[in-house]
Amino acid sequence: MRRWMIAGNWKMHNTINDAIALAKAIKEGTQGVTGGEIILAPPFTALQSVYETIKGSHISLAAQNMFYEDKGAFTGEVAPSMLKDIGCTYAIIGHSERRKYFHETDDTVNLKTRKSIVAGIKPIVCVGETEDEREKGVTEFVVGIQVKKALYGIDKIDDIVIAYEPVWAIGTGKNATPIEAEEVHRFIRNIVGDIYGDVCKNTKILYGGSVTPDNISELIGMEDIDGALVGGASLKSEGFIGIIRKTSEKK
Ligand code: PGA
Numbered sequence: 001m002r003r004w005m006i007a008g009n010w011k012m013h014n015t016i017n018d019a020i021a022l023a024k025a026i027k028e029g030t031q032g033v034t035g036g037e038i039i040l041a042p043p044f045t046a047l048q049s050v051y052e053t054i055k056g057s058h059i060s061l062a063a064q065n066m067f068y069e070d071k072g073a074f075t076g077e078v079a080p081s082m083l084k085d086i087g088c089t090y091a092i093i094g095h096s097e098r099r100k101y102f103h104e105t106d107d108t109v110n111l112k113t114r115k116s117i118v119a120g121i122k123p124i125v126c127v128g129e130t131e132d133e134r135e136k137g138v139t140e141f142v143v144g145i146q147v148k149k150a151l152y153g154i155d156k157i158d159d160i161v162i163a164y165e166p167v168w169a170i171g172t173g174k175n176a177t178p179i180e181a182e183e184v185h186r187f188i189r190n191i192v193g194d195i196y197g198d199v200c201k202n203t204k205i206l207y208g209g210s211v212t213p214d215n216i217s218e219l220i221g222m223e224d225i226d227g228a229l230v231g232g233a234s235l236k237s238e239g240f241i242g243i244i245r246k247t248s249e250k251k
Contacts, residue, residue, distance in 0.1 A: 008234025169209025213242030
């Protein structure tokens, strides 16, 4: 039985004070919600204060990125051991914005995913096709390669979360229909099943891309959609709490 998971990706938003206020509101507004896991991914500068705010609660902390080396001359990068040190349980890896603006590739996504496992940080690995790729009918081809390359050389799937985020749906207000999303989630589960066998039934696959309190119930109602990676709607406590509550009622 897979437990639901809702992760809020705050991207490059919120000062320390804003982050503390938002984390506090989410913590209070989701008291008593059970059956799943809530994750907050603030910017690096607010990780420490958000950790202090949610410490000992039902909410876990994620970084939005990490590097694949332990230490060294890598100006501007953050090592997984540093994320552990600051209280992170998860790291988002290979978000499409990182692939697009910071030239991350399937190879760096693989290096980061492998490293995170060794370092004890659970990766949330993002995959998804562009609008052009969907229109050309190559969604499964593209997503299939992304998933296989991300997982290449990794023996155990247990701690890996996959987020299917169609690039054309991120921040655009155009979300995939529940059926479109379910088709790709099922496809991803089958790929993971081919590699890891039956244990893949426990692998969490999140949907991301313009998730709101209005569309979450239908999405989460699909068999292979285990939760959501939420961007814009995670920046306002009421909206994010609504998404969490609706998920917990449905799953
Ligand atoms: P969005 O972003 O909810 O604003 O579309 C999702 C994401 O980028 O993870």
